[in-house]
Amino acid sequence: MNTQLLHIVQNMPKAELHIHIEGSLEPELIFALAERNGVALDYPNVEALRAAYDFHDLQSFLDIYYAGASVLLKEQDFYDMTAAYLAKAKADHVRHTEIFFDPQTHTARGVPIGDVIHGIHRACQEGPVSATLIMCFLRHLSEEDALATLDAALPYRDLIIGVGLDSSEVGHPPEKFARVFARCRELGLHLVAHAGEEGPPAYIETALDVLKVERIDHGVRCLEDAALTRRVAAEGIALTVCPLSNIKLRVFDTMKEHNLLQLLDAGLVATVNSDDPAYFGGYLNENFVAAFESLPLGLQHAHQLARNSFTASFLEPEKKQQFLDEVDAYFAAFNVV
Ligand code: HPA
Ligand code: ZN
16 A cells, blocks of 8 residues: 555545544443443443444444443533544544534433533534534434424524434435424524435435435435436535445445445545544544555545545635645645646
């Protein structure tokens, strides 16, 4: 493998747009918080918990992911989790991150939504990198539950930039959440949704047409529909691709079969992200390295992916341009235009 290319990819300035903060909870922190909060876990130690990270699809992952999140009870717990992620992001040369959180996972256990949001937000304010918050609705729950969650979050409206849709995809199409997304749109929130990870390309289409999302999370199954691919490219809709996640959850059998390069070749604004780094074997740079080691990606692709990560962000135009200039200056040193 070209070690100079890997070095360039690891050190390039980048944004992360698809990270579930609960998915950054490392086993060591899960055990520390369990002890601090007196929560009983089904596993005797860190090694046993890590050994259970043997997923075969999205649902088998989600079952363990929600169990891990059960140790989060206090505002300080959300702060500690977020501060740990931001330190990792900084080490990976992440300049800006748009962090997903799942309030319903916590409010269902009696945690006040204000504690969830304040804990994450406080860490973001102190954090070493630019960070904003996207509140996700759990699609396996009802739209009424999502609407109630939105109401509960309204006092904290200014602390979040957008909303998303995650959890079990198949059987829970985007259109199930048409009303709540329409309300979020009226509120001026940015809109994203997971679609085309395990679910069919039709879910990408309804996420765009019914929910009116601005980005698609995952979206890798887009390529199964040529007309949809052309549309997503023409409209400049970004896809937040998560390479290690896709292998762990068996969306692709091996990284060599991952379609990241085909997505770029189709003219799509694809980005690389970590999804749930504590569960899928690595943070953002580990995702870049895994993809660049297995796929015929070069310097131009690295430059494109770094640019895409900022282009697809919800940063203000001026800030976005500053980061894009930083990316271009970084790559200028390697004679890439
Ligand atoms: N897909 C759906 N829901 C999720 C994911 C994912 O990859 N990660 C955390 N919640
Ligand atoms: Zn995700």
